[in-house]
Amino acid sequence: MRADCRNCFGLCCVALPFTASADFAVDKAAGTPCHNLQRDFGCGIHSRLRESGYPGCTTYDCFGAGQRVSQHTYAGRDWRQEPDTARQMFEVFARQRQLHELLWYLADALDRPAAGAVHPELRAARDRIDSLTLAPAERLADVDPAEHRAQVNPLLLRTSELVRAQVPGRKRRRRGADLAGARLRGAGLRGADLRGAYLIAADLRAADLRTADLLGADFRNADLAGADLTDSLFLTQAQVNAARGDADTRLPEALARPGHW
Incomplete structure (x- = not known):
């Protein structure tokens, strides 16, 4: 996988397809090769995608x-x-x-x-x-x-x-909640239901997200510095790539620490 x-x-x-935005430098229609695609199917700016205006490709x-x-x-x-x-x-x-x-x-x-x-x-x-x-x-x-x-x-x-249910105590239920920009630094979210939550640009520094259900949660530009996502449920590499973190962010073993962190 x-x-x-x-x-x-x-x-x-x-x-x-992609649209000129903060994520992509230009418009591109579906089925049309990106102008950075090389003959060997490699990317001509792979090592500098973010600096070249294509951070969306890195997520x-x-x-x-x-x-x-x-x-x-x-x-x-x-x-x-x-x-x-x-x-x-x-x-x-x-x-x-x-x-x-x-x-x-x-x-x-x-x-x-x-x-x-x-x-x-x-x-x-x-x-x-x-x-x-x-x-x-x-x-x-x-x-x-x-x-x-x-x-x-x-x-x-x-x-x-x-x-x-194995997590002791009361668990927060914020499924699908709009938490864009929320101040959740140090929040105790262990075992929380955050499925489909909007966490765009949320401050989740040092938050405890262990065993939280994160399926479909939107982490674009969320600050995960020092956060603990060990054993979080259904977290994907794309979600992690879209967020910001640091050397102290704890991730599930199956996921890699993004290079731009």
Whole structure:
């Protein structure tokens, strides 16, 4: 579930659109290669994306869907060599990325002993989706990721409830809350339900976010310096990449400390 750009055809640099903003220096339409994409599918400004006006690129994560589509679904045949496959390939990539995200959440849930009661259902869902990611392009192009998300979400909710129930004391419930810019420095949020919360530019310095449910929480420009996110539920690399942190920020073992921290 980790991106391997060396084995991808630069799919995120072509398939996805972006708009000139604080995250991207220029407009780009979906299906149009970024002008920084090189012939070998590498990025010409990879080492200086943020300084060049492309911080949005440094926060994106495909959960390994790029190399799965490039090397398995299309068996190493890229969209430049076979331009007739380009449109389908980009559609498949978008769907594959969402399936891989679900696999990330399911793997997290299966690593939680406290959720043992739902492990059989979680394993069945994981195996079903994993098998689908290996399907031919024609089948993947017709996949509706929302349908699979709807099937998986109740299992993830139950996992969250079981895991957070192990945390002593009263847990905060702020699911979907607008906490943009909130002053939460040093806040005790262990075991909190912050699923889908808007934490844009929030001050979370030295906050305790252990075992908090962070699925879909928006951490753009949130200050996580010194925060403890050990064992937080359903946290992704993209969320971490979008935030600000420091050497004292504690992350789950599966996630890497962003270079821009």
